[in-house]
Amino acid sequence: MTLEDNRGGLCAALCESRTSGNMSRVTPLGQLGWIVARDVNRTVGGGYAAMELLRRTFVARGWMTGATHGVIVAVSRLTPGTNVLAYCTAAGWRLRGWRGSAVALAAASIPSSIIIFLMSAALVRVAAYRAVQAGLAVGMLVACVLLFAAAWSLLEPYIKGRARIRVVAMLACALALYFVGLTPVRILLIAAVVGLFIRPMHEPSHEEGRPKTHTTAGTSR
Amino acid sequence: MTVLVVYALLVKATLTSFSGLASLPQIRQDFVETRRLMSDEQLTQAVLVGRASPGPVGAYVVSVGYFAAGWPGAIAGWLAMITPALLAIPLLTTIERWLHLPRMRSLVDAVIIAGSALLVPAGIQLGRDALVQLWRVL
Numbered sequence: 001m002t003l004e005d006n007r008g009g010l011c012a013a014l015c016e017s018r019t020s021g022n023m024s025r026v027t028p029l030g031q032l033g034w035i036v037a038r039d040v041n042r043t044v045g046g047g048y049a050a051m052e053l054l055r056r057t058f059v060a061r062g063w064m065t066g067a068t069h070g071v072i073v074a075v076s077r078l079t080p081g082t083n084v085l086a087y088c089t090a091a092g093w094r095l096r097g098w099r100g101s102a103v104a105l106a107a108a109s110i111p112s113s114i115i116i117f118l119m120s121a122a123l124v125r126v127a128a129y130r131a132v133q134a135g136l137a138v139g140m141l142v143a144c145v146l147l148f149a150a151a152w153s154l155l156e157p158y159i160k161g162r163a164r165i166r167v168v169a170m171l172a173c174a175l176a177l178y179f180v181g182l183t184p185v186r187i188l189l190i191a192a193v194v195g196l197f198i199r200p201m202h203e204p205s206h207e208e209g210r211p212k213t214h215t216t217a218g219t220s221r
Numbered sequence: 222m223t224v225l226v227v228y229a230l231l232v233k234a235t236l237t238s239f240s241g242l243a244s245l246p247q248i249r250q251d252f253v254e255t256r257r258l259m260s261d262e263q264l265t266q267a268v269l270v271g272r273a274s275p276g277p278v279g280a281y282v283v284s285v286g287y288f289a290a291g292w293p294g295a296i297a298g299w300l301a302m303i304t305p306a307l308l309a310i311p312l313l314t315t316i317e318r319w320l321h322l323p324r325m326r327s328l329v330d331a332v333i334i335a336g337s338a339l340l341v342p343a344g345i346q347l348g349r350d351a352l353v354q355l356w357r358v359l
Binding site: 040041042043044047048050070071072073074075076077078079080081082084085086087088089090093094098101105108109110111112113115116117119120121130132133134136137138139140141143144147148150151154155158167170171174175178179183184187188190191192194195196198199200201 | 235236237238243266267270271272273274275276277278279280281283284287288292295298299302303304305306307308309310312313314316317320323324326327328329330331332333334335336337338339340341342343344347348350351352354355357358359
């Protein structure tokens with residue numbers, strides 16, 4: 001079974017340890033830190049654009065499948081605080097255990113914190129320049145495009161699966177709840193509770209049905 | 222002592238919010254109204270700096286810490302920002318441990334789909350803000 005056969009969401013995550021021929025390379029901590037620092041600290045307007053950049057890099061390097069990315073995004077959304085930091089911590093943990101977590105979290109948070117510290121000290125003078133404001137607006141537009149790309153990359157396996165109608169219904173319900181005024185975390189909790197009681201979207205094969213081993217090559221916890 | 226208070230207040234706000242600026246009401250309540258560690262104007266400036274700089278939007282708590290207690294406060298803000306992220310590790314290991322169960326897979330699928338849906342209004346809002354800002358500047 002190849003990863004291409006498993007485009008249906010979490011099946012790929014479950015099978016990752018078995019298909020880890022391409023995933024078994026040990027992720028170098030230095031590269032992990034550099035990639036996280038580069039991708040998280042070059043986007044303006046929120047963490048989801050950064051997550052999309054990280055997904056592209058991780059998948060291109062064979063460090064992670066799109067499905068594993070989806071699971072980590074779900075975890076990050078259920079974690080209190082800043083989502084992208086939770087994403088980096090969980091991704092670092094998945095790739096290199098606690099060292100990976102520490103490196104990814106530091107790489108994601110320290111550069112932007114230093115920039116914010118310096119900007120706070122110099123403050124509003126910088127933000128008052130029209131050129132700076134225009135640059136920020138363009139950065140936000142880029143982040144906006146990346147947000148939609150992130151949504152599509154998460155949804156694509158489900159939309160192309162056989163539970164398409166149910167997926168569309170769930171999307172519509174989530175959006176309706178949002179526009180009714182529920183907070184995102186409440187919507188996610190409702191989705192989690194609903195998810196507990198609906199039929200799975202992918203019937204597991206015999207192989208997929210067994211527990212995932214936690215000795216994925218490439219991790220050193 | 223102030224730095225510890227700043228850390229405690231900020232970590233309370235970050236632990237009880239689930240996205241970047243969602244901690245703002247709690248921070249305003251604690252820093253501006255209750256403790257008077259900073260002014261409303263400074264809080265607005267902190268949000269502005271957080272929005273204007275690259276990286277996570279939630280990093281504005283570093284600026285809040287700076288305005289409340291100088292550079293030690295900025296470090297306290299950074300610590301308060303990264304503390305909740307550590308909870309992702311037990312959450313991930315728990316979910317992975319139970320992921321073979323159809324109900325858990327279904328739960329995570331539902332959260333992923335709902336989370337994707339929530340990206341759409343966020344993207345629209347961001348795009349609208351960007352266009353308004355561009356229109357104002359140009």
